[in-house]
Amino acid sequence: MSDVLEFAGVGVRRGGNVLLDDIDWSVEEGERWVVIGPNGAGKTTLLQIAAARIHPTTGVAGILGEVLGTVDVFELRPRIGLSSAALAERIPPEEMVRDVVVTASWGVTGRWREEYDELDTGRAEGLLAALGVEHLADRRYSTLSEGERKRVQIARALMTDPELMLLDEPAAGLDLRGREDLVGRLSVLAEDIESPAMVLVTHHVEEIPPGFTDILMLRDGKVVAAGPLETTLTGENLSAAFDIPLVVDRRGARWSARAE
Numbered sequence: 499m500s501d502v503l504e505f506a507g508v509g510v511r512r513g514g515n516v517l518l519d520d521i522d523w524s525v526e527e528g529e530r531w532v533v534i535g536p537n538g539a540g541k542t543t544l545l546q547i548a549a550a551r552i553h554p555t556t557g558v559a560g561i562l563g564e565v566l567g568t569v570d571v572f573e574l575r576p577r578i579g580l581s582s583a584a585l586a587e588r589i590p591p592e593e594m595v596r597d598v599v600v601t602a603s604w605g606v607t608g609r610w611r612e613e614y615d616e617l618d619t620g621r622a623e624g625l626l627a628a629l630g631v632e633h634l635a636d637r638r639y640s641t642l643s644e645g646e647r648k649r650v651q652i653a654r655a656l657m658t659d660p661e662l663m664l665l666d667e668p669a670a671g672l673d674l675r676g677r678e679d680l681v682g683r684l685s686v687l688a689e690d691i692e693s694p695a696m697v698l699v700t701h702h703v704e705e706i707p708p709g710f711t712d713i714l715m716l717r718d719g720k721v722v723a724a725g726p727l728e729t730t731l732t733g734e735n736l737s738a739a740f741d742i743p744l745v746v747d748r749r750g751a752r753w754s755a756r757a758e
C-alpha cells in the first residue's frame with residue numbers, strides 16, 4: 499500500500515447522485531498533488547475522504563497506511579492537516595488568532611478550558627511567523643482580511659506536524675497580490691523536503707505553486723488524467739476536464755491557461 503493515499507475504485511453516492519465514480523489514485527511520501535476540475539467535479543468530496551471526514555460508498559480508501567472504515571478516525575485525523583472553507587466557517591469570530599492555531603492540537607475550533615503548554619503555544623507562534631502573520635497573534639480572527647485568514651488557516655493545518663496536508667482552494671477570494679504571496683509561501687513549503695505530502699485543490703492552473711509535482715484532473719466525479727505535472731498538464735487534458743478548448747502555457751515553474 500502507498501505510504502500516504504491509496505484509493506482503489508473509490509465511489510461516493512448521495513441519494514441518486516454519483517459524486518465520485520471508481521477513483522484509483524495514489525499519493526506517495528514527498529509528492530505534492532494538485533487536484534483540478536470544474537465546479538461540481540467532486541474535488542471537495544475527494545478531499546473529504548482523504549481527510550477521513552467521510553467514507554466512500556464503494557471501493558477502498560487507504561490513508562497513511564490505514565484503511566478507512568477499519569480504523570479509529572479520531573486517531574487518524576490529527577495526522578492530517580486540513581485547510582478548507584467548511585473548517586474555516588467553524589472558527590468562532592471572536593477567537594484570538596494564536597488560539598485558532600493552537601486549538602488544532604486538540605482537534606477543536608474554539609478554545610474552551612483546555613490547557614496548552616508553552617511548547618504548543620511556541621509552536622503556534624513559530625508557524626504564524628513562518629506564514630508571515632506573527633504580528634496578528636493577539637488579534638481576533640474576525641478582524642483579519644481574507645488573505646490573512648488563509649495564512650492563519652494554513653498555520654493551523656500544520657500545527658499537529660501532519661504527515662499529509664490538504665488544502666481546499668487556499669487562494670479562493672484573494673486579490674492578485676494575496677494570491678501571489680500565498681503561492682510563494684506554499685512553494686516554500688512544497689520545496690521543503692521536511693514538509694508533509696500535500697494535496698491542493700484549485701480551479702486555476704495559475705495557482706499551482708512551484709514545487710508541486712503531480713496533477714489529478716476530475717470531471718463529473720471521474721478521473722480525466724493523473725500523473726506528473728510536466729506530462730499531464732496539457733491543453734488536451736485540461737480541455738477534456740473543463741469541456742472547452744484550452745491552451746496551456748508554462749513559464750519557468752508557473753502555469754497559465756486560456757481559451758483557444
Ligand SMILES: Nc1ncnc2c1ncn2[C@@H]1O[C@H](COP(=O)(O)OP(=O)(O)OP(=O)(O)O)[C@@H](O)[C@H]1O
Binds near residue numbers: 515517
Ligand atoms: N450531500 C450531497 N447530496 C447530493 N449531492 C451532493 C452532496 N454533496 C455534494 N453533492 C454534489 O456533488 C457534486 C460534487 O461536489 P463537490 O463539492 O465535491 O465538487 P467540487 O469539485 O469541489 O466543486 P466546486 O469546485 O464547486 O467546489 C456537486 O454536483 C454537488 O452538488
